Amino acid sequence: MKILVCVKQVPDTSGAVAVKEDGTMNRAAMAAITNPDDMNAIEAALAIKDQNPGCKVIALSMGPPPAMAMLKELLAMGADEGVLISAREFGGSDTFATSQILAAAINCVGLEKEDLILCGRQAIDGDTAQVGPQIAEKLGIPQVSYASRIEKTGDTLRVRRALEDGYMTVEVKTPCLLTCIKELNTPRYMTVRGILELDGKPLKTLGYDDLKDEPLIEADTIGLKGSPTNVFKSFSPPVKGACVMMGGSGKEAVEKVFELLAQKHVI
Amino acid sequence: MILSEKHQMMRKLFGQFAETEFTAELLERLEETGEFDWDIHNKMAKYGFMGTKIPVAYGGQGGDSLAYCLMVEEFARVSMVLSIYANTSNSLGAGPLLFCGTEEQKQKYVTPIAKGEKILVFALTEPGAGSDAGGTLTTAAPDGDYFVLNGRKTFISGAPFADYAVVYAKTDPSQRGSRGISMFIVDMKLPGVSCGKPENKMGIKGYPTSDVILENVRVHKSDLLGPLHKGFAAAMKTLDGGRLGVAAQGVGIAQGCLDESVRYAKERKQFGRRIADFQGISFMLAEMATELEAARELLYSAAILKDKDDPEASMRCSMAKYFATEMCNRAAYKAVQIHGGYGYIKEYKVERFYRDARITTLYEGTTQVQQMVISGGLLK
Numbered sequence: 001m002k003i004l005v006c007v008k009q010v011p012d013t014s015g016a017v018a019v020k021e022d023g024t025m026n027r028a029a030m031a032a033i034t035n036p037d038d039m040n041a042i043e044a045a046l047a048i049k050d051q052n053p054g055c056k057v058i059a060l061s062m063g064p065p066p067a068m069a070m071l072k073e074l075l076a077m078g079a080d081e082g083v084l085i086s087a088r089e090f091g092g093s094d095t096f097a098t099s100q101i102l103a104a105a106i107n108c109v110g111l112e113k114e115d116l117i118l119c120g121r122q123a124i125d126g127d128t129a130q131v132g133p134q135i136a137e138k139l140g141i142p143q144v145s146y147a148s149r150i151e152k153t154g155d156t157l158r159v160r161r162a163l164e165d166g167y168m169t170v171e172v173k174t175p176c177l178l179t180c181i182k183e184l185n186t187p188r189y190m191t192v193r194g195i196l197e198l199d200g201k202p203l204k205t206l207g208y209d210d211l212k213d214e215p216l217i218e219a220d221t222i223g224l225k226g227s228p229t230n231v232f233k234s235f236s237p238p239v240k241g242a243c244v245m246m247g248g249s250g251k252e253a254v255e256k257v258f259e260l261l262a263q264k265h266v267i
Numbered sequence: 268m269i270l271s272e273k274h275q276m277m278r279k280l281f282g283q284f285a286e287t288e289f290t291a292e293l294l295e296r297l298e299e300t301g302e303f304d305w306d307i308h309n310k311m312a313k314y315g316f317m318g319t320k321i322p323v324a325y326g327g328q329g330g331d332s333l334a335y336c337l338m339v340e341e342f343a344r345v346s347m348v349l350s351i352y353a354n355t356s357n358s359l360g361a362g363p364l365l366f367c368g369t370e371e372q373k374q375k376y377v378t379p380i381a382k383g384e385k386i387l388v389f390a391l392t393e394p395g396a397g398s399d400a401g402g403t404l405t406t407a408a409p410d411g412d413y414f415v416l417n418g419r420k421t422f423i424s425g426a427p428f429a430d431y432a433v434v435y436a437k438t439d440p441s442q443r444g445s446r447g448i449s450m451f452i453v454d455m456k457l458p459g460v461s462c463g464k465p466e467n468k469m470g471i472k473g474y475p476t477s478d479v480i481l482e483n484v485r486v487h488k489s490d491l492l493g494p495l496h497k498g499f500a501a502a503m504k505t506l507d508g509g510r511l512g513v514a515a516q517g518v519g520i521a522q523g524c525l526d527e528s529v530r531y532a533k534e535r536k537q538f539g540r541r542i543a544d545f546q547g548i549s550f551m552l553a554e555m556a557t558e559l560e561a562a563r564e565l566l567y568s569a570a571i572l573k574d575k576d577d578p579e580a581s582m583r584c585s586m587a588k589y590f591a592t593e594m595c596n597r598a599a600y601k602a603v604q605i606h607g608g609y610g611y612i613k614e615y616k617v618e619r620f621y622r623d624a625r626i627t628t629l630y631e632g633t634t635q636v637q638q639m640v641i642s643g644g645l646l647k
Contacts, residue, residue, distance in 0.1 A: 069272075076276060190280045192319050192328035192338075195273050265536050 001114040002056040003045040006102055006135065007038040007074065009067040010125045017236045034070050037120025039187040041180040045118050046078045046188065048152055056080045058109065062090060062101055068203070075201045076190035082201070083109065087208035092224030095126070099134030100221045104214035105206055106139060114155055117177040121146060129179070136177035138216060144172050148183040268567045270337075277334050281341035284314065289345045297348055297473025298619065301465065303428050304473060308352055312383020316353040320508075321361050325373055326381035332508070332570040336515040340566075343519025344526070347623035348473045350516055355425055356380050358512045359389035359631075362505035363433045363450055367493030376431065376452060385430040389509075390420040390453075390479050391502055398636045400435070400502065401445030405481060407436035413485045414438070414451060416459075420479040422630075426462050427475045429455050434481065439496045450498035452490040459484035470622035507573060507581050509631045510588040514566045517591035517627045521559045524595070524602035524620050528552060531606055542605070551601045559598065562591040582644035589637035592627035599624040 011017070011030035018029035034042075042059065049055040059074040061067050062085040071082035085105045093101060106117065117139075119132035129145070136143030148167070149160035161168045162181055211217050220226050244260075246253035261267045270278065288310060297304060311317060320335040321327025328334075335357050342350035361377050364387075368377070379385035396402035405418025416436055426432065432453045439447030453460060463478030493501045529552060532543035542548045569583040577583075602617040603610035610617045628634045 072272075073276065073279075076280075189284055189314055190276065191315050192277055192280070192330045192334055193315060193323065195276045195280070196329055198273065265539070 001052065001054065001116075002058055002112070003048060003116045003118060004106055004109065004111070005038070005041050005045045005057060005059050005074075005079070006117065006119045006132070007042065007059050007061045007070065008035045008120075008123045008125075009033070009061065009063050009070045010035045010123050013124050017234075019234050019236060032066065032070070034073065035120050035123045035125075037122060037124075037180060037182065039120070040182055040184045041118040041120050041178075042074055042077065042079065043185045043187040044147070044150055044178075044180050045116075047185065048116075048150070049078070051152075058083060060085065060102065060105055060109070062086070062093070062098060062105070064091075065205075068205075071203060072198055073190055075198055075203065076194035077188055078191075078194060080201060082203040084203075084205045085211070086205055087211075089208040089223050092227060093222060094227035094229040095128050095130040095134060096228055097222045097226040099131045099138055100216050100226070101211065102131065103135045103138035104211050104216040106135070107214055107216070108206060108211055111139065111141075111175050113175060115175045116157070117141075117175070119177065119179045121179045121181045132177060132179035139175075139177070142172050142176040143178070144170055144176065145179040147178045147180050150178065150184070268564055270333075270567075274333055274337060277330070278337045278341060281338045282344070284311075284316075285342050285345040285349070289342075289349050294346055294349075294619075297346075298613075301467075301472045301475065303425075303475060307349060308383060311349075311353050315381075317356040317383035318361075318381025319353065320357040321365070321377060321381040325361075325365075326378035327361075328381075332511060332574050333567060335508075336511055336518075336566055336570045339512050339515035340519040340522070340563075343516040344523045347516055347520055347620070348471045350519060351424065351471060351474045354512045354516070355388065356383070356386070358509040359433075359505055360387040362508050363389070363492060363501055364452070366504050367450070367501045371489075372452065372492065386425060386428060387431040387433065387452075388423055388425040388429040389505070390423045390426070390432040390434045392420060392422050394419060394421050398633055401448075401499065403435055403437055403448055405434065405436040406440070407438050407449060407451060407486070409438075409488075410485070412488050414488065414491065416451065416453065416481045416484040416486055418481050420481070421463075422466070422476055423479050424474060424476045424630075426455075426477045426479050427465055431455060432479060433492060434479070435498055435502060442496065445499040447496045448499045448502075449495050450492040450501060451486045452492055453481070453484060453486055454490075455479075457484050457486070469625055470619070471626055503581075506631060507584045510584045510637070511566065511570055511573065513627050513631045514562070514569070514584070514587035514591040517588075517595035517624070518559065518563050518566055520620050520624050520627070521555065521562065521591075521595040521598035524598040524617060524624075525552070525555045525559060527616050527620070528555065528602045528605045531609075535607075548605055551605060555598045555601055558594045562587070562594045565590055579644075582641055585632070585637040585640040588632065589634055589641065592624075593634060595624045595627060 009032050011027050012033045018026035020026045045057045049057050057079045058081040059079045060083045090101050122129035133143050144159045146161045147159045148162040151158040155174045157172050246256045315328045318327030319330045319338050323329040339350045339354050361380050364377050380387050407414040407416045434451045434453045438449040459482040461480045465475040465477045532548050535542045566587045569587040572580040572583050599621040603621050606617050609615050
């Protein structure tokens with residue numbers, strides 16, 4: 001059994017978002033992190049592996065070569081293999097093209113009956129939540145989104161979906177794809193031993209030549225040309241300060257506000 | 268020094284762990300109660316930090332001395348006392364066992380220490396034998412298959428909750444000074460072993476320190492560690508590793524002081540400008556940062572030399588400890604100065620850094636003892 005986890009390296013948006021003059025995001029100027037929801041997907045995979053010793057966890061990512069550093073961190077957490085899908089032809093892909101390429105890569109790695117695909121719900125740079133479900137559609141397998149609890153018994157998964165107004169529990173059989181949310185778990189850290197044992201773990205790159213014969217890969221379904229959507233403009237919304245509630249009566253609250261403004265040399 | 272990719276990953280791991288797990292609530296609790304926190308100990312143990320530098324064969328992570336220094340540094344950057352939680356087992360705890368233990372002793376003691384299941388402390392210091400460890404008065408007299416230990420050890424970090432202690436005792440009273448001393452692994456639950464009241468310390472609160480009293484404690488000869496009468500040489504080798512750890516604490520504290528000071532200097536306004544715009548403040552920051560980098564380079568090079576068994580390593584470890592710990596006290600002084608009156612208030616991190624920094628020039632060999640080691644190496 002294997003668990004394929006789709007991960008993305010994203011700019012850390014917890015700090016300031018750098019935007020280029022042309023309106024696109026300046027990724028080089030921002031620290032790169034593993035997309036937080038994808039970390040929950042990795043943790044879910046590793047937790048299943050802990051319970052099923054024969055299970056193999058493979059982290060897949062489409063991105064430029066620096067994303068290799070992220071895959072190494074996932075291997076140091078306990079994943080068994082890393083696959084970077086990287087080629088100039090894949091650059092500029094939107095969610096449609098990305099899921100097309102990832103689905104082709106999953107076909108290339110091989111999806112068997114007892115296998116599972118895990119994705120994060122959405123990436124913090126695009127926030128579309130489209131890639132996971134699109135991969136499932138393109139592979140023709142069932143999907144369960146917003147997984148907040150996963151119980152695996154044989155080839156059956158009982159998944160609790162977190163919806164806006166409650167939970168929905170569904171059962172699904174492998175092979176299938178789940179998208180994971182923060183509520184699912186707390187991702188583990190790397191370990192020193194995991195870092196030291198990195199050299200023994202397979203880490204490979206799938207380029208255009210490796211995937212070009214896959215049926216899903218066509219010139220008009222991948223990369224910028226194959227993307228129905230294009231980013232018109234990115235910008236940072238004006239920063240809002242943290243909200244502080246002033247208790248007490250109206251007069252007391254006003255006095256506190258005056259005090260704070262004086263402390264900050266505003267008045 | 269440009270770290271290898273793996274060491275950079277380790278730094279990231281240790282930093283992430285410290286920043287996430289060493290919460291303000293936890294640090295406050297440690298300060299207030301002074302008690303050992305088992306939850307964070309267990310969490311550190313789960314990730315193998317108790318055995319970062321211990322070989323995989325004995326349940327450790329198999330890291331080198333540089334990995335160990337990076338861990339202590341990153342932990343101390345956030346909390347000095349919590350750096351000690353993971354430090355002891357890697358240095359003074361498992362150190363003597365790895366240096367001189369038999370295979371059986373290593374399997375029996377090092378493995379549970381590396382996994383954090385057992386805690387072992389280092390009991391060398393006595394009321395009358397601090398820097399002059401050769402003046403040890405604790406005795407161990409042979410009696411059949413046992414040694415009978417009597418004496419008092421003082422300032423033993425971790426003693427109140429330890430499972431075992433490596434105790435240094437005089438086995439040959441006819442030999443003077445540091446000769447005739449042997450090491451024993453003492454189970455803290457043995458009849459005759461007791462601990463004094465935990466000391467009320469200036470800093471590193473949350474890792475209790477007390478005396479260990481030994482009254483006719485019968486230790487089986489299988490728990491004699493290393494050669495009879497020659498324990499002191501082994502103690503010295505362990506101290507080299509321990510000194511690296513304390514130097515790393517110094518580098519970590521100084522980094523914490525610098526980070527807090529830069530942040531505060533950019534935020535705090537006086538005379539209508541941020542205080543960072545005044546040279547009196549900005550030059551202090553420049554000095555802190557430069558000294559810190561120098562200490563860090565010295566520390567990392569000492570760690571690498573130690574792993575190569577370089578003849579210079581012992582002297583370099585002492586240099587690192589001497590420079591890094593004095594440097595971190597200067598950094599803590601400046602950090603409080605930059606914070607002004609606020610730096611004297613417990614709400615601000617630098618107040619804790621200032622108190623915690625003070626121990627680093629004292630324990631595991633004072634600055635003056637390091638100077639003796641360094642000058643001894645130069646003048647031999």
